[in-house]
Amino acid sequence: MIHLVRHGEAAGEDQADPGLSDHGRRQVEAVANRLAFRPIRQVLHGPSRRTSETACILTENLGAGATPSDLLVDRTPVPSAERRGDYPTHRWEWFEDVPATERDLDGAELTEAWHRLWFEHHDEEIVLVTHAFVIAWFVRQVLNAPPATWMRIGPIGNATLTSIGPNLAGEPVVETFNAEVVLPP
Numbered sequence: 001m002i003h004l005v006r007h008g009e010a011a012g013e014d015q016a017d018p019g020l021s022d023h024g025r026r027q028v029e030a031v032a033n034r035l036a037f038r039p040i041r042q043v044l045h046g047p048s049r050r051t052s053e054t055a056c057i058l059t060e061n062l063g064a065g066a067t068p069s070d071l072l073v074d075r076t077p078v079p080s081a082e083r084r085g086d087y088p089t090h091r092w093e094w095f096e097d098v099p100a101t102e103r104d105l106d107g108a109e110l111t112e113a114w115h116r117l118w119f120e121h122h123d124e125e126i127v128l129v130t131h132a133f134v135i136a137w138f139v140r141q142v143l144n145a146p147p148a149t150w151m152r153i154g155p156i157g158n159a160t161l162t163s164i165g166p167n168l169a170g171e172p173v174v175e176t177f178n179a180e181v182v183l184p185p
């Protein structure tokens, strides 16, 4: 079972690489409680500060180890000129503004990342801490849905849980999607 967790709420969204807010830390502690009885030994996380801090809280609570992975870096799938027609025209301008560092042409890197993660981890129970668009693309990949579908999956909330496990035939199945923890007031 692969548990995809989006990082908790970020502090100061305007910073280049923000860490977690106090609320974000509490959100992640609540996710850790939800996962407390699962046999999780490893937490992989992206290189950003908000994903590393999320992984750190999870590992402290779960007694697991944290490992950074470039497969979980924040990426935005943008269509190549040939595939732009797959997306509604009102989205085209938005793609132009995606920063160069986050652009993933036709989601090729994300697709490769998901295949590797599933291949390497489908028979263990693991947490992958990453970003909203990455989770949406991975779910689209599992559903074998057309590329533009990723923009209609979510929005993926902060510190949500999306769990993907093998069915009896060994195929990936979305068992839990975008599940939020409810914090006491």
Ligand SMILES: O=C(O)[C@@H](CO)OP(=O)(O)O
Pocket (backbone or CB within 6 Å): 006, 007, 074, 075, 130, 131, 132, 133, 134
């Ligand atoms: O930058 C964003 O809007 C998303 C994209 O994946 O990332 P994050 O989950 O860090 O908000």
